[in-house]
Amino acid sequence: MDRSTGGAVVTMREVAERAGVTKQTVSNVVTGRVRVRPETEARVRAAIAELGYTPNLVARSLATGASRTVGLFVPTVTNAFYSEVVEEAENVLEEHGYHLLLCTTRQDAERARRHMASLASRSVDALLIAGDDGLDDHLPLLAGAGFPIALCAWETEIPGTLPVVTIDYEQAGHLAGRHLRELGHERVAVVASLPAHADRLDGFRRAFARDGLTVPDAMVFPVSDPTAAGGFTAASEALRAHPELTAIFATYDVLAIGALDAARTLGRAVPGSLSVVGHDDVDEARHVHPSLTTVAIPSRAMARQAIELLLRAVEDGRPPVNSLQLLRPTLVARDSSGPVPRDSSGPVPRS
Amino acid sequence: MDRSTGGAVVTMREVAERAGVTKQTVSNVVTGRVRVRPETEARVRAAIAELGYTPNLVARSLATGASRTVGLFVPTVTNAFYSEVVEEAENVLEEHGYHLLLCTTRQDAERARRHMASLASRSVDALLIAGDDGLDDHLPLLAGAGFPIALCAWETEIPGTLPVVTIDYEQAGHLAGRHLRELGHERVAVVASLPAHADRLDGFRRAFARDGLTVPDAMVFPVSDPTAAGGFTAASEALRAHPELTAIFATYDVLAIGALDAARTLGRAVPGSLSVVGHDDVDEARHVHPSLTTVAIPSRAMARQAIELLLRAVEDGRPPVNSLQLLRPTLVARDSSGPVPRDSSGPVPRS
């Protein structure tokens, strides 16, 4: 009688009885860790099929200490960047027969601590922490966890104690800056989520510094709210206070979309009178108007590599290689950026 | 010595020894299910604190059959609507001390089946299935699961066997249609993800039918790809084949954003020459240009209610109330919709 749809009520002992062997032999067949005589194996498999047996993973976890579950911390999933990270992480885990325990931290260290505590007592096999917002101080706390931990999408203060797979955010900012410099822009503002995106800002500034130009702090407009609305507000403020601006770099696309909206509201044509550059290359970047020039981030590749790093550690039974891996961003030039307008050009740049 | 950061190596037995009681008494203190003399309790608590004891949830699960974990199936998280559902579900679970096991199904029934099988053997306490795409046939399979299951964001063929918390999608489509009718539109197209969004389409048509108008099948353009790009393609096709169209309803915002892009590309002013209405009211709807008129869906409320329904069932130890709960959408009129252009108006509608 096939009860395969009847829940996991069938136990290994029942299978053993039916097959005329012991639990252990059933276990050997199921796990495949020990050779079993083909004939015996066939009997066991038959019994498994007939009874609709499924191993109880909880019991297995208790016995082995492993759970084929990996935890993932993200600040939020309501954000195209992180949702891609989550999705790709889950993909990779699924490929390897693991499950994903999703924990959103909402930038709340206390919440992260609570999650952390229960993860440990659930014997998760590994933990990936994506995005640094507000967790930096609590990293030491992770030191003694009983499972491998890795970090990804990490921008601020990369700790030397844990393996990190992240983006070269400084380079990303640099690409944005260089693009605007190549178009001749000098008077630019940055709409930024700070301090989180400090590296992007640094890289952006480096591109200007190379030409002897500076992007003063007064031209950096922090957003109060990490949404398009926040980008709108910050960009509006920037453009109102400094009508001479010819370009805005927003440290991520959602802010840039808000900035496009602000430009429109203030009657600034994009890219005719103002260039806007974003960061992330989310799906919408291609479909807003004008389509957004942005720095593409290999978020899926990053998530995949981080998970695979952890899984390797889990399966080898040793701590993960403590390395820092930086993935390269690329610039995607679309319609929101163009040459600096003639009538706003200042002194000729040095190079 | 406080080893609270040292992993869950401290066991209940050690606490018991230290406090001079048995495991059982420690268990009684920890779970609070049995009265313990205050003096004893104090000793136990002290021992717990000193040793940094954390209960092993896996062992507890094995003994009780419950895991304080709830599974969530979503087609994807790379979609503003579902990511809100996931986030809110996780919030509610966290409030109740539960964890979220996230399973993306990618519209792949086989993948869903695999997930389902391991969920059962992990003793999850409940399962929420959000979004129906491609799972419909496999619902009977869930019948004998050993835990409560509920459905949300369900549009097609609502099954009578499981509790459902969803949106009145027909009403949502109706709101979109009525809005366009009130603006005088008659020659309209629908860009739709089918058959998933059949209810929205039905409701939309009902609004026109009320005025004696029809939205023929030829004016329904299914998208090949559930992204802005897909919306762009379908809307372009519609507008090219039928320049007389004065409005497009897209069955979700991301498609609508693609449709806005298509309108622009084809030189159709929005809303001057073409109105566009979306569905979902995602964050970006407010910030694209022109801002998108759309039907707002209470996705978070839906997720919360569904999870709370399940948690109630878990905690009462009985199957969830088998009910159908429909949450009401609302129309959010923004700038992408306007009166039908003078020169395209056809015969005066009946009412």
Added chain:
DNA sequence: GTGAAAGCGCTAACAA
């Protein structure tokens, strides 16, 4: 109120 014993379903070590 507390202790002793049994068992959740499985794997691990060893013996046969």
Added chain:
DNA sequence: TTGTTAGCGCTTTCAC
């Protein structure tokens, strides 16, 4: 190759 014996850390039942 297979069976035997333990035990993972907890809860549960029942004495006391």
